């Protein structure tokens with residue numbers, strides 16, 4: 001299930017070496033690292049927890065769905081497309097909602113509705129006005145569950161965008177290395193990321209770089225830096241490696257289906273520059289693809305384990321071509337967002 005919010009109430013039913021087995025609802029179990037668990041004997045488990053009224057509203061940038069609950073219950077979320085929806089399942093919750101107030105200040109949310117999909121699993125469905133998912137975050141304010149939804153920007157020009165660019169690895173984390181020359185991934189991801197930064201700044205976009213020099217930054221730290229920068233979307237640059245030295249080409253990766261289009265447009269644009277296709281990869285379990293807060297795309301430019309690709313990666317002109325093609329892909333993606341109303 002990956003992410004669990006802080007302060008969620010769970011019942012422990014069993015234990016393994018490193019994990020607690022916890023009960024989310026009657027029919028759903030999960031494993032939680034023991035280091036992330038804190039026993040609280042003041043909490044008395046109830047036989048059921050109810051949902052109460054909802055409020056749907058917005059401010060100048062986000063829409064919000066507020067759901068009052070009896071307790072901080074575990075949840076999971078999904079992105080659906082065609083039409084675009086966000087689905088949130090709240091475990092251990094039974095519906096007592098008979099009042100959903102919807103205000104005009106909510107601009108991206110088209111409809112919200114509830115469904116009791118199991119005795120104690122409560123489903124919240126949020127229909128969006130645009131095809132493209134721009135991201136959302138879910139958190140508790142006291143015992144109110146809040147789903148905060150980023151609207152599609154009205155101005156979809158590149159100069160209105162703030163783009164996070166991540167150069168993979170760095171410092172004591174070398175990444176992979178070149179098959180013939182032994183060059184290190186961390187140095188070339190930085191060179192390419194810097195070219196991408198330059199190409200974006202040339203188009204008057206705003207850029208946030210996770211690193212601009214050879215330094216060690218962990219995945220949690222990177223994610224927190226990017227979230228704090230509040231970008232419109234993220235591009236992470238890596239170089240690939242395979243045990244088979246014949247494998248080559250460019251690939252892009254996404255985790256959630258709603259963020260797929262950005263990765264498709266970037267791949268298509270890279271292929272126009274004559275790169276070999278490795279493919280577009282979904283459900284990818286890469287830490288920086290994990291956040292739902294903003295669209296994100298991992299670009300594995302080429303394979304350092306392939307001689308021909310390595311030669312390309314060594315060429316500074318190639319870095320410029322990659323940067324230009326990523327920017328062109330982003331532009332095509334933004335163009336596609338303009339015409340896509342649900």
Ligand SMILES: [Zn+2]
Pocket residue numbers: 168169175176185238239
């Ligand atoms: Zn890498």
